Amino acid sequence: MSDKTVPSKPRYARDVSQWDRETDIAVVGFGGAGGCAAIEAADSGAQVIIFELASASGGSTALSSAEIYMGGSGGTRVQKACGFEDDTEDMFTYMMMAAGPQADEAKIRNYCENSVEHFNWLSDTLGVPFKDSFHKERAIMCLTDDGLLYTGSEKAYPYVQHAKPCPRGHNLYIEGDNGGPLFMKIVTENVEKRENIAVEYETRALTLIVDDNGHVVGLVVRQNQQELNVRARKGVILCAGGFVMNEDMLKKYAPKLSRGTQAIGNPGDTGSGIQMGMAVGAAAVNMHEGFISLPYYPPATMTGGIVINDKGQRFINEDVYHGRLGDIALRQESDRLFFILTVEQYGDYEKMNFLGASIAGTGESVAELEAELGLRTGTLQQTIKLYNEDAAQGEDTQYHKAAEWLEVLEPPLVALDITPGRGAFVPYFTLGGLDTLPTGEVITSDGHTIPGLYAAGRTACGVVRRAEGYSSGMSVGDATFSGRLAGRQAAGH
Amino acid sequence: MSDKTVPSKPRYARDVSQWDRETDIAVVGFGGAGGCAAIEAADSGAQVIIFELASASGGSTALSSAEIYMGGSGGTRVQKACGFEDDTEDMFTYMMMAAGPQADEAKIRNYCENSVEHFNWLSDTLGVPFKDSFHKERAIMCLTDDGLLYTGSEKAYPYVQHAKPCPRGHNLYIEGDNGGPLFMKIVTENVEKRENIAVEYETRALTLIVDDNGHVVGLVVRQNQQELNVRARKGVILCAGGFVMNEDMLKKYAPKLSRGTQAIGNPGDTGSGIQMGMAVGAAAVNMHEGFISLPYYPPATMTGGIVINDKGQRFINEDVYHGRLGDIALRQESDRLFFILTVEQYGDYEKMNFLGASIAGTGESVAELEAELGLRTGTLQQTIKLYNEDAAQGEDTQYHKAAEWLEVLEPPLVALDITPGRGAFVPYFTLGGLDTLPTGEVITSDGHTIPGLYAAGRTACGVVRRAEGYSSGMSVGDATFSGRLAGRQAAGH
Numbered sequence: 001m002s003d004k005t006v007p008s009k010p011r012y013a014r015d016v017s018q019w020d021r022e023t024d025i026a027v028v029g030f031g032g033a034g035g036c037a038a039i040e041a042a043d044s045g046a047q048v049i050i051f052e053l054a055s056a057s058g059g060s061t062a063l064s065s066a067e068i069y070m071g072g073s074g075g076t077r078v079q080k081a082c083g084f085e086d087d088t089e090d091m092f093t094y095m096m097m098a099a100g101p102q103a104d105e106a107k108i109r110n111y112c113e114n115s116v117e118h119f120n121w122l123s124d125t126l127g128v129p130f131k132d133s134f135h136k137e138r139a140i141m142c143l144t145d146d147g148l149l150y151t152g153s154e155k156a157y158p159y160v161q162h163a164k165p166c167p168r169g170h171n172l173y174i175e176g177d178n179g180g181p182l183f184m185k186i187v188t189e190n191v192e193k194r195e196n197i198a199v200e201y202e203t204r205a206l207t208l209i210v211d212d213n214g215h216v217v218g219l220v221v222r223q224n225q226q227e228l229n230v231r232a233r234k235g236v237i238l239c240a241g242g243f244v245m246n247e248d249m250l251k252k253y254a255p256k257l258s259r260g261t262q263a264i265g266n267p268g269d270t271g272s273g274i275q276m277g278m279a280v281g282a283a284a285v286n287m288h289e290g291f292i293s294l295p296y297y298p299p300a301t302m303t304g305g306i307v308i309n310d311k312g313q314r315f316i317n318e319d320v321y322h323g324r325l326g327d328i329a330l331r332q333e334s335d336r337l338f339f340i341l342t343v344e345q346y347g348d349y350e351k352m353n354f355l356g357a358s359i360a361g362t363g364e365s366v367a368e369l370e371a372e373l374g375l376r377t378g379t380l381q382q383t384i385k386l387y388n389e390d391a392a393q394g395e396d397t398q399y400h401k402a403a404e405w406l407e408v409l410e411p412p413l414v415a416l417d418i419t420p421g422r423g424a425f426v427p428y429f430t431l432g433g434l435d436t437l438p439t440g441e442v443i444t445s446d447g448h449t450i451p452g453l454y455a456a457g458r459t460a461c462g463v464v465r466r467a468e469g470y471s472s473g474m475s476v477g478d479a480t481f482s483g484r485l486a487g488r489q490a491a492g493h
Numbered sequence: 494m495s496d497k498t499v500p501s502k503p504r505y506a507r508d509v510s511q512w513d514r515e516t517d518i519a520v521v522g523f524g525g526a527g528g529c530a531a532i533e534a535a536d537s538g539a540q541v542i543i544f545e546l547a548s549a550s551g552g553s554t555a556l557s558s559a560e561i562y563m564g565g566s567g568g569t570r571v572q573k574a575c576g577f578e579d580d581t582e583d584m585f586t587y588m589m590m591a592a593g594p595q596a597d598e599a600k601i602r603n604y605c606e607n608s609v610e611h612f613n614w615l616s617d618t619l620g621v622p623f624k625d626s627f628h629k630e631r632a633i634m635c636l637t638d639d640g641l642l643y644t645g646s647e648k649a650y651p652y653v654q655h656a657k658p659c660p661r662g663h664n665l666y667i668e669g670d671n672g673g674p675l676f677m678k679i680v681t682e683n684v685e686k687r688e689n690i691a692v693e694y695e696t697r698a699l700t701l702i703v704d705d706n707g708h709v710v711g712l713v714v715r716q717n718q719q720e721l722n723v724r725a726r727k728g729v730i731l732c733a734g735g736f737v738m739n740e741d742m743l744k745k746y747a748p749k750l751s752r753g754t755q756a757i758g759n760p761g762d763t764g765s766g767i768q769m770g771m772a773v774g775a776a777a778v779n780m781h782e783g784f785i786s787l788p789y790y791p792p793a794t795m796t797g798g799i800v801i802n803d804k805g806q807r808f809i810n811e812d813v814y815h816g817r818l819g820d821i822a823l824r825q826e827s828d829r830l831f832f833i834l835t836v837e838q839y840g841d842y843e844k845m846n847f848l849g850a851s852i853a854g855t856g857e858s859v860a861e862l863e864a865e866l867g868l869r870t871g872t873l874q875q876t877i878k879l880y881n882e883d884a885a886q887g888e889d890t891q892y893h894k895a896a897e898w899l900e901v902l903e904p905p906l907v908a909l910d911i912t913p914g915r916g917a918f919v920p921y922f923t924l925g926g927l928d929t930l931p932t933g934e935v936i937t938s939d940g941h942t943i944p945g946l947y948a949a950g951r952t953a954c955g956v957v958r959r960a961e962g963y964s965s966g967m968s969v970g971d972a973t974f975s976g977r978l979a980g981r982q983a984a985g986h
Contacts (some may be wrong), residue, residue, distance in 0.1 A: 252776070
């Protein structure tokens, strides 16, 4: 073994001459997953140390809007107060469709059945505030203090055909896009008030320590330029985030994300937790998948436009979640992608153009716009003719955009260039990680557990598997829920 | 550790009470990669044992057509004799485009620069016969004894815009689809005549043996219901195939292949070699990718037809390799996929319908066929109007099918239903495996080698990365080439 301690090579316990720290459970990373793991483990009676690379808690959860995807069992307090009844089976069906063929059914089942309990824990045990109010506008993030909104494709084709829609995005009781910092402030206060949790900041986890049976018994950390050996009697919980900041890993594992323009995450999302797990034989799964998006709304009125490829063809219902539209758009074999709007729909988009898309053309007629975009004569005309016939009838017979968004596209028209690489903002983050049981126990590629090793949040691969089925709130929902499960399981180890 | 020896848990050398076999190099698997690895290692002076699960050599190479993708450096003997000059840079550009963003540039560079040498080795050292003749017909496999044919998308858009096309599929000098068995017969004879190679059949590799430094020093095999500890002084070369026969791994790693109907490979392609590597910290990469295809030709005349989705739209140039068409077809958000042909093009397709596609409709006019397929009125009419205008002009302005395949589609027309799951034959196999250096040394996710461990063929992840860029002959080309490199490197260890 090289002298350099790297996450891809474990240390053997027999080579440890002294233990610098001893605890029941070592948690790597103090974001939403690590914080909730520590709290749940501590509340189960275990002694916990959290090791955090940064000088403060937060992780990527603090950078997010901290919407939390919850529902089922008739509804959370907020859902019920807003007049929604949410059946667990509808939530399950939606999340299974969202995850696709690689869905982890056991995890999704567990998530949906215990989601209301999770809401209650966040609300009652941690004290996270949610207002009993519904935000009606279509939004990427809720800028009001409303407690509930639609954050996915629940009302859109094809999901709506299989699962009764219900809003499940729970937004913290705070104005503006400030949910993430507030959420992590509350989690951090909960950690600090528990005497059996210690936190060591500015401490980098280097690699795991295994015994002669391959069991994980601790980890090596670096603090003040010193390597410390940490003994974790009950195990190590890796909550160190994903790998969106690791260029080499992105290229090898998630090539599709190379089309994104903006990595979403904190600087510590270098995949080191995933690499530490792989080094002791853990399987990393779903590594090719990531969230990638063309965030074309707000304003919601954009949904009345159509998206076309360089053949002048539509290819999706434009009322889906922006991640689904982005993912499917990026799959098109097309040199250009355009968003076509009426001047009225375009309105003052320039002022709030989150997407950063520039105008590719305008036209007093469809034919004029078609020519200006360099499309073959007749192609966009045919597309808009069909769309307008459908809009007039109130049914999108081809792509099934919901009737509420169907408006005849009357020139003058505007076309935005939404081609990735031509100015549009294309955010991305990873959705692959260590394979785990629903309990958070890390497993090998043939399903054996690795005793003493747990993972949660983005270091694990949870209920969220695909950009095309993503909904806002699924990440923080999964991180906090999976963190709790891992904490509880490790405490009982 | 469990008592059961599984590929996902290594054995520790200190737990080995006796070595039942000792050799320089242990090769796991006797297909094309394992055979070539053993020969090259033996010719470099090493003592080798090949352990093969089956009762005979062959692996998936023997089941293939054994076309071998080679060229560059001005051309192989066959290419030159057939009048083709093949520039290394054109081959490199083509293979880089084929592999996409996850391309391993160092491996592709090495492959292209040494491909003619590889041809010479196969031909001169092993005695593999290739006839100096060019097969002009577009084919999935060469049923004549011709030595050279186009086996990919070299002449098709977008490749042709960036790299000068050259045929690189080398076919063995034998009539019918019999290249695979002949190739493995020759490799096996070469193995048998080398005194420093032993072969043990009906022997299952169970897991690797590692020393206290994490170096691979041997492996555990099972033979006659006995576990044997094999010491490999110079290392172990894993050539145990891919994981197409492992349902659990397919679901976890390569969900897209769930749309295929026929796994292509031998029963031993269970991913055990990949799992053995992962158990000692190796990275498995590109695991989500696989070959998947709609093999719609022969006859080549099918190329004159067009493929459409359930919106009546084309989405690809139909002169690409069938794997590229299949992969892109499967990406369409479409309930149905159709192949539209004239009655003349259809000809006696029924007799040689390799694809197994049934007739979805016929029409004396485009409008009639459109209605019969349940397409919206005007959509297929528009598509065929545009296509026919282009065909008449000799230029496919939208999808860039080469002029030689452009024919005006004059009714009566036939539509084949090529939707996966509705009768069409959709073959698939995996393209992910252990990450290696070009030398065959297995590496971790942060690029460290694992001393004593090598992989080749489908157990490794080589130059072939995507269905959409696949060409026939790339797999056996990669297997034999990477096997040789690993054999040579291990022998020098």
